[in-house]
Amino acid sequence: MEVFSNIHQDTFERIGQGFCGTVWATTRGGSTCIKREDGGPGRSLNNEYQVQTLINAWMADGTLAGGPSVPSCHHLLEKDDPAWHTSRILDRFPEGYEPCNAMISEKIQPIAEQGRRELIYRYCPPEIQQQILDDRKNQHCLVRPYLGRRRRHAQSNSRCRFFSLRNYSLHMDQVEELSLPFFEYARFMARALALLNWELRIDGNDVEFVLAAPRPGQHLGWESTHIGRHAMWMLDFDCCRPVMESDEGVEQIVRAFWRNDPYCPRPGEMGVDEHLWEAFAEEYRQVGLEVARSRGAADVEEGQKLERLVNRVLERIPETKGVYVKGY
Numbered sequence: 001m002e003v004f005s006n007i008h009q010d011t012f013e014r015i016g017q018g019f020c021g022t023v024w025a026t027t028r029g030g031s032t033c034i035k036r037e038d039g040g041p042g043r044s045l046n047n048e049y050q051v052q053t054l055i056n057a058w059m060a061d062g063t064l065a066g067g068p069s070v071p072s073c074h075h076l077l078e079k080d081d082p083a084w085h086t087s088r089i090l091d092r093f094p095e096g097y098e099p100c101n102a103m104i105s106e107k108i109q110p111i112a113e114q115g116r117r118e119l120i121y122r123y124c125p126p127e128i129q130q131q132i133l134d135d136r137k138n139q140h141c142l143v144r145p146y147l148g149r150r151r152r153h154a155q156s157n158s159r160c161r162f163f164s165l166r167n168y169s170l171h172m173d174q175v176e177e178l179s180l181p182f183f184e185y186a187r188f189m190a191r192a193l194a195l196l197n198w199e200l201r202i203d204g205n206d207v208e209f210v211l212a213a214p215r216p217g218q219h220l221g222w223e224s225t226h227i228g229r230h231a232m233w234m235l236d237f238d239c240c241r242p243v244m245e246s247d248e249g250v251e252q253i254v255r256a257f258w259r260n261d262p263y264c265p266r267p268g269e270m271g272v273d274e275h276l277w278e279a280f281a282e283e284y285r286q287v288g289l290e291v292a293r294s295r296g297a298a299d300v301e302e303g304q305k306l307e308r309l310v311n312r313v314l315e316r317i318p319e320t321k322g323v324y325v326k327g328y
Helices: 045-058 113-123 126-134 153-157 172-177 182-199 247-259 272-296 300-319
Strands: 012-017 022-026 029-036 073-077 102-106 143-146 168-171 208-212 222-224 228-235
Touching: 045 073, 045 102, 113 126, 113 172, 113 228, 168 172, 172 182, 172 272, 182 208, 182 228, 182 272, 182 300, 247 300, 272 300
Parallel strands: 143 168
Antiparallel strands: 012 022, 022 029, 029 102, 073 102, 143 208, 208 228, 222 228
């Protein structure tokens, strides 16, 4: 099968794990990864494949219209697909693994070694820094920028005994300490969600934003003294659902916003955090209204309706602070 031609004839190692399942890549690196549906119940790689394929078809140059990059989705490998055996896919997993639904997609390349070392030296307990540096698992470093959460004061002044660079959560106070461009990050997130919600009519439920290496050959992203060249990526669409352009759809979008991890700025804070929310909201409004105006060129009433819904989302998010709790 041609889709497997870029997967080296090498064993797979686990580079990530989430509720939906585990993520694997070859020990030699490469540009392809495999996400297995071997996690908790209620998650669907088929749904993720369909949503990600839709986004890929709409994107230009692998980015979401001036926002984050989104990995290319290559193939959905079902549990009973003969390729598990004929292409020797299963043979490259550790002993005991069985075929399951799996998605073959572009691998997001990790933060460069410079950035990994900076995170370790700043935030890892000194007594385990060398251990973390030597652990191959920590080479697979994707950084989750939590612009909507700061570390608790006690937590920020004491280093946790456990430390891992896999899906490292970088809180807003750390983003500031590293002099990273958080206003630009916020606008990228806002643009991505507005396009998902109104152009593609997807609620954006449980999507992730990560900082990682730019796609090879693309001159996108930011240059940081501390973490090196990096770009923003958006991934994990298995919980996304279609959204209706209605008041019920507005509530679905708002619920998804609050139940997700705190990537996006939150309203009702103070100082720079409130200004960050305002920048996020303004970008979301601008992109949403651009979609509405485009729709209105063909149907004025439809465009006006969409404008109202875009504005209503930005009214409801502050109104529902503390109402929607993650997981409920």
